[in-house]
Amino acid sequence: MKQRRIAILLGVLVILSCIFLYDRLWGPKSESSLDEHLINDFIKLYHSSGIHYRTRWLGIPTLENPCDMWAIQEIITETRPDFIIETGTYKGGGAVFYASILQNSNPAGKVITVDIKPQYDEAAKLKLFQDRVEFIEGSSVSDEVINRIADRIKGGKVMVTLDSDHHMTHVLNELRLYSKFVSPGSYLIVQDTSHNGHPLKTDYGKGPMEALVEFLKENKDFERDPSREKFLLTFHPGGYLKRVR
Numbered sequence: 001m002k003q004r005r006i007a008i009l010l011g012v013l014v015i016l017s018c019i020f021l022y023d024r025l026w027g028p029k030s031e032s033s034l035d036e037h038l039i040n041d042f043i044k045l046y047h048s049s050g051i052h053y054r055t056r057w058l059g060i061p062t063l064e065n066p067c068d069m070w071a072i073q074e075i076i077t078e079t080r081p082d083f084i085i086e087t088g089t090y091k092g093g094g095a096v097f098y099a100s101i102l103q104n105s106n107p108a109g110k111v112i113t114v115d116i117k118p119q120y121d122e123a124a125k126l127k128l129f130q131d132r133v134e135f136i137e138g139s140s141v142s143d144e145v146i147n148r149i150a151d152r153i154k155g156g157k158v159m160v161t162l163d164s165d166h167h168m169t170h171v172l173n174e175l176r177l178y179s180k181f182v183s184p185g186s187y188l189i190v191q192d193t194s195h196n197g198h199p200l201k202t203d204y205g206k207g208p209m210e211a212l213v214e215f216l217k218e219n220k221d222f223e224r225d226p227s228r229e230k231f232l233l234t235f236h237p238g239g240y241l242k243r244v245r
């Protein structure tokens with residue numbers, strides 16, 4: 001009798017599992033879950049093609065994608081910061097891009113960009129870079145770098161974009177240090193929140209997304225602004241933070 005009951009129970013479990021699997025794989029999907037799959041598949045396709053290694057602004061390589069660049073362009077134009085701080089300069093393409101937009105939205109605006117390794121020699125030949133970009137060599141989280149930035153931006157309206165070492169500990173450290181610089185109404189952009197399976201680089205380990213989630217638990221001055229992801233393709237999902245107070 002007992003064995004029969006167990007067999008029936010197991011049978012029911014197998015049938016329920018089959019129904020669940022069928023529904024997940026072939027069952028009708030809501031429009032939004034279909035869209036989400038489509039978008040994630042496109043982001044993976046875009047990333048796996050390596051186009052971001054062949055993307056340039058005014059001839060200078062940047063690892064950004066055009067949709068995020070456009071979203072950032074809108075943020076700069078709307079908020080007109082006096083200073084844009086970028087951690088992670090790489091070849092300088094991002095810095096030159098921010099400088100080009102600032103040139104029109106705030107002619108006095110400057111970009112301060114930090115990297116442990118200067119590799120921006122091509123960008124440095126551009127007049128735009130010479131006029132508007134200030135490079136600081138060092139780790140973005142070192143006391144020396146933080147003090148230099150704090151001195152430079154005094155009294156200005158500041159926007160920050162974090163794009164250096166993407167491991168969680170480093171990004172969380174940056175978030176705690178650089179959030180203080182961001183002016184109310186301005187943005188703090190946490191780049192590459194797509195790492196660690198969101199939806200890219202599944203084996204990365206804890207990265208910007210995990211840092212961001214932790215940061216938002218402890219700091220109530222910032223809120224995610226999903227309207228900045230309207231172009232659908234983004235490497236920074238949930239990473240556009242607005243300082244609301």
Ligand SMILES: C[S@@+](CC[C@H](N)C(=O)[O-])C[C@H]1O[C@@H](n2cnc3c(N)ncnc32)[C@H](O)[C@@H]1O
Binds near residue numbers: 092139141163164165
């Ligand atoms: C993703 S790339 C930056 C891309 C650049 N923002 C762009 O738009 O093309 C990351 C850069 O962060 C730099 N980096 C790594 N660790 C760093 C740290 N602790 N402090 C500052 N920069 C760092 C690397 O040298 C590298 O150039």
